Amino acid sequence: MLNESTKTGKAVAPKPLAISEITLTDGEIQAAVDVLRSGALRQGRQCEAFEREFAAYVGASHAVSSANGTAALHLAYMAFLNPGDEVLVPAFTFIATGSMVTAAGGRPVMCDVDPHTFLIDLADAERRLTQRTRAISPVHLFGNPCNVDAVQEFAARHDLRIVWDAAQAHGAKYHGRDVGSLGDFVTYSFYPTKNIFVGEGGMTCTNNAEYADRMRLFRSHGQSERYVHTALGLNYRMTDVEAAIGRKQLLRLNAMLAIRRRNAAILNARLARIPGIEPQRITAGGQHAWHQYSILVDEQRFGMNRDRLAARLQEEGISTGVHYPRGLHQQPIFQQLYGYEPLPVTERLAEQILALPVHHGLEEEDAHRIAETIPAMAR
Ligand SMILES: Cc1ncc(COP(=O)(O)O)c(C=O)c1O
Known part of the structure; x- marks a missing residue:
């Protein structure tokens, strides 16, 4: 979606935000x-x-x-x-x-x-x-x-x-x-x-x-x-x-973690208040390393499902990921080896989970942009 203008009046695409940042120094x-x-x-x-x-x-x-x-x-x-x-x-x-x-x-x-x-x-x-x-x-x-x-x-x-x-x-x-x-x-x-x-x-x-x-x-x-x-x-x-x-x-891990934690805090502050969006809850006494920032998208309460939200975010230049679309017990090889028994929470997470960018390559304003874009899409 084109939503910014240059001085020449031409619309420019918003900065693309990838789901990960893998540039070496x-x-x-x-x-x-x-x-x-x-x-x-x-x-x-x-x-x-x-x-x-x-x-x-x-x-x-x-x-x-x-x-x-x-x-x-x-x-x-x-x-x-x-x-x-x-x-x-x-x-x-x-x-x-x-x-x-x-x-x-x-x-x-x-x-x-x-x-x-x-x-x-x-x-x-x-x-x-x-x-x-x-x-x-x-x-x-x-x-x-x-x-x-x-x-x-x-x-x-x-x-x-x-x-x-x-x-x-x-x-x-x-x-x-x-x-x-x-x-x-x-x-x-x-x-x-x-x-x-x-x-x-x-x-x-x-x-x-x-x-x-x-x-x-x-x-x-x-x-x-x-x-x-x-x-x-x-x-x-x-x-x-x-x-x-x-x-x-290893020498820059702490600096990268600090950026991930800042980004996650920005996302949490906004997204935890959106009906139908549930960010991963941090374990009591834990300090999260934010490899991924994942939310659950409840279609009934948010007004659209995970896949639709992912597609809408992509239109805004925000990439997302799904980790994981099925549980281990839903993998063909494990079913072949060990059979299948339902695991209801895992299966619900597999349907609702969506990872948003949180990585060390994001600027503070990028995290704010992600945090504001999602509520704007709610019904
Ligand atoms: C939870 C978990 N365990 C194990 C692995 C395996 O690591 P690798 O891809 O380096 O073999 C991964 C990698 O994605 C992982 O996310």
Whole structure:
């Protein structure tokens, strides 16, 4: 839609607002070029330094880098799962949270989520416990930290390991502590669009030295010394080019988070008051990392459905995203493997969820523009 005029009287389109911002700084590009010129392309000193610096940033004892966030999850599950072990996972998440359980020989048990925070519903999880339940994999979805105390209490009560999926939660905190410091396993992704974006890359943090050693072994063909393989592993190594970019980005993560938090506050202040629009509720005691800013669109109360709102926003130059249009239990592969049982909250979220731009590339006025455009569309 053309709604601004130039001095010549010609209408100009409003500035397009993308759903993510993935521009590298000159310093990040130079860091990658330096590695390329060095000829040391594989996992090496940059990866080691990135692991050290990332662990220090989140406050974990160990960080194990990997090829991507999917590999980070797979390594975590491989480190402790036995064949047939069950892992409680939220159904409202990215496929890898569940599929890597299957890849590691276990069985993901899909649980429903809270309708306001969009995070795993422990009451529903409790109903799905069996003799085979070995772990729980809560996801800090969109950067919203889970209720860590409640999950840890639940896990302790049922003697479960915890694999925290923090792929979207770099910099999220719970009662002042970075979520990366909190567990047996905390996994991250550095895919473009994430809060740290190196291309492909992952990290698994742990406070357990034995788990860290096991994950390093599985990351590199189960090789304990040159050409001696004591476990069945994979090649899940990160390269030094990605690590060099990641090290630089870690230095500006706090500044990027501050912009995301400012933008989210602007959106929340306006949108939480619109009938039929419900922004994701922040966990009590949590500091959200705002990888995504998502709202639920109630067609009856707002006057149009999620898809119509997305199309109208696009006409105004505002891009949106749908994460996720179906739950894990609605994925054909999981239905084929495990059957289907309805999960009503997840299914409603999949119909109503809409992500709005919140990223570090937005100006303050951009966030105000998004916040004002949506109420103007309400009936
Ligand atoms: C919640 C969650 N888990 C795992 C992953 C997998 O990360 P990657 O794409 O780096 O393999 C993602 C990536 O989108 C994710 O959002």
